[in-house]
Amino acid sequence: MKLMTRTAEDTSTLYVAFELSAGKWKLAFARKLGEPARIKTVEAGALAAVTKEVEISKEKLGLPADAAVMSCYEAGRDGFWLHRWLIAQGVESLVIDPASIQVDRRARRTKTDRIDAIKLLRALILHAWGQQDWKVVRVPTEVEEDGRRLHRERERLVGEKGQHQARIRALLATQGIRTLKVEAKALELRRPWDGAPLPEQLRQELARELGRLQLIRTQIKAVEKEIEEGAGHTSRAAQVVRQLRQVKAIGLVGAQILGYEFFGWRKFTNGRQVGALAGLTGTPHQSGSTAHEQGIGKAGNRRVRTVMCEISWTWLRYQPDSALAQWYRARFGDGSGRQRRVGIVALSRKLLVALWRFVDQGVVPEGAILRPAT
Numbered sequence: 001m002k003l004m005t006r007t008a009e010d011t012s013t014l015y016v017a018f019e020l021s022a023g024k025w026k027l028a029f030a031r032k033l034g035e036p037a038r039i040k041t042v043e044a045g046a047l048a049a050v051t052k053e054v055e056i057s058k059e060k061l062g063l064p065a066d067a068a069v070m071s072c073y074e075a076g077r078d079g080f081w082l083h084r085w086l087i088a089q090g091v092e093s094l095v096i097d098p099a100s101i102q103v104d105r106r107a108r109r110t111k112t113d114r115i116d117a118i119k120l121l122r123a124l125i126l127h128a129w130g131q132q133d134w135k136v137v138r139v140p141t142e143v144e145e146d147g148r149r150l151h152r153e154r155e156r157l158v159g160e161k162g163q164h165q166a167r168i169r170a171l172l173a174t175q176g177i178r179t180l181k182v183e184a185k186a187l188e189l190r191r192p193w194d195g196a197p198l199p200e201q202l203r204q205e206l207a208r209e210l211g212r213l214q215l216i217r218t219q220i221k222a223v224e225k226e227i228e229e230g231a232g233h234t235s236r237a238a239q240v241v242r243q244l245r246q247v248k249a250i251g252l253v254g255a256q257i258l259g260y261e262f263f264g265w266r267k268f269t270n271g272r273q274v275g276a277l278a279g280l281t282g283t284p285h286q287s288g289s290t291a292h293e294q295g296i297g298k299a300g301n302r303r304v305r306t307v308m309c310e311i312s313w314t315w316l317r318y319q320p321d322s323a324l325a326q327w328y329r330a331r332f333g334d335g336s337g338r339q340r341r342v343g344i345v346a347l348s349r350k351l352l353v354a355l356w357r358f359v360d361q362g363v364v365p366e367g368a369i370l371r372p373a374t
Helices: 047-060 081-088 113-128 142-146 149-173 184-188 200-230 236-244 252-263 271-277 302-318 323-332 337-361
Strands: 013-020 024-030 038-043 068-074 092-096 282-287 290-296
Touching: 013 047, 013 113, 024 047, 024 113, 038 047, 038 113, 068 081, 068 113, 081 092, 092 113, 149 200, 149 252, 149 302, 184 200, 200 252, 236 252, 236 337, 252 302, 252 337, 271 337, 302 323, 302 337, 323 337
Parallel strands: 013 068, 068 092
Antiparallel strands: 013 024, 024 038, 282 290
């Protein structure tokens, strides 16, 4: 839905701000700045109550029943389902990046759901009047959102696998046993100091941990199989995945993340937008005669930023003759370990922009080797 532009003289719109929480929702209503906000509390997810409060607010504020409604809420645990419901009801809806909301910088500031709802309502009205700029979240379609679940689930499973492996190694370390491989034969190990078998209760705990570890390994294989099968779909994101996999140094999971999190549903007009959305652009700090660089912003997509750093290391190995690899070696190749790590971040930004040009315009990164299309 395209949002309408309003002015301060326009008081024919009902503005509503949602302050969401797990148990209760705080709603703030107003027509304009300067008038007391109408504050109501409803049960979380009580859509009928929200509809009723909107109708009552129109009546109390002197608006017709068919008056336009503009709403906002902060992006968070509730995701985008509320936004989609509001749009279906004919309500203009904005999902706001919480980091773009101004807050008092005092160490101790008054904060309640009521105060936050009123502040959000005031900012919404100013934004509607063109007097305040917000970072509005680009809401994906349900299909686009669902396409991101597989690689995100794999990410969680890989994290859980590492936790179980670390736990098993820690249990064995209490008996003086240190091993890198965590397999079922860990139950048959003997203590190195006396050659005795492991205590019974420890063996039982290890068996349970190994069982959970094996289950997670099975689930990871199943998810990776689904990711492989999904690469044959006809969606824009799946096409991007297939295109990226032609580039040597980019594997299935990396292509999946870049396709479904980034290139498959986002539109960019220049390279700076690409770097900024991944949080890979610099954040200079300048005040008077003092100026220094604070490092990358890290305000964008965390998964894309992480996978690009991983791909950059493999790029140096599998694309050594490419222009980007030669640039890195000339700039950071002889530096310290820290300098090379800093250089990888810079390479990540340049490589991400080059991959965007590849999937958007068909421009192959200079000197890069492509695999045959599959």
